[in-house]
Amino acid sequence: GAGVSQSPSNKVTEKGKDVELRCDPISGHTALYWYRQSLGQGLEFLIYFQGNSAPDKSGLPSDRFSAERTGGSVSTLTIQRTQQEDSAVYLCASSLASGQFYGYTFGSGTRLTVV
């Protein structure tokens, strides 16, 4: 597609439920990133995928968070047993291969509200 697509745009869930957030990167972009933006805050790195390499999971805040990237394209961020502090906007971005930096392209994010 022309841009990075994220779904759903908004998600309201009950505390304790699991949620899945989807990111469809730009075709041909081998690098994919997930960031979290809490209310009034900057962006916090969560996880990074680059081609077939093992992902960099160093930013995941707890073992309730996990992410997959299937076939080097679509990625799913899963949050298990959601807590109220998980409420945030989750942004996905993609870029061409590392080594030559052209900049990230971001999606419009998923706003997650845990009630």
Add this chain to the structure above:
Amino acid sequence: AQTVTQSQPEMSVQEAETVTLSCTYDTSESNYYLFWYKQPPSRQMILVIRQEAYKQQNATENRFSVNFQKAAKSFSLKISDSQLGDTAMYFCAFMLTEGAQKLVFGQGTRLTINP
């Protein structure tokens, strides 16, 4: 670890005025990129301008320019002839040129352009 600091949580100027947003960063590395991103209410992060640390010349993109002071670790954004459409959150970000290309963001500055 790298950190980025934006000391102005909010700024407000009149249309057509010039405004400067401040950013400082901390790193022990010498090769890196610096960026300014704009985030309008649509939530999508839009790249405004980028600067490679090895380049002494300040980057310029139309009405947007930066003042990059490497020794001082300062990277301010100047918006000339400000327009109503410039109203947004602005984030300064840092990325090393080697290793995982993770962006490290500041906390953001909310800029309002008044008619």
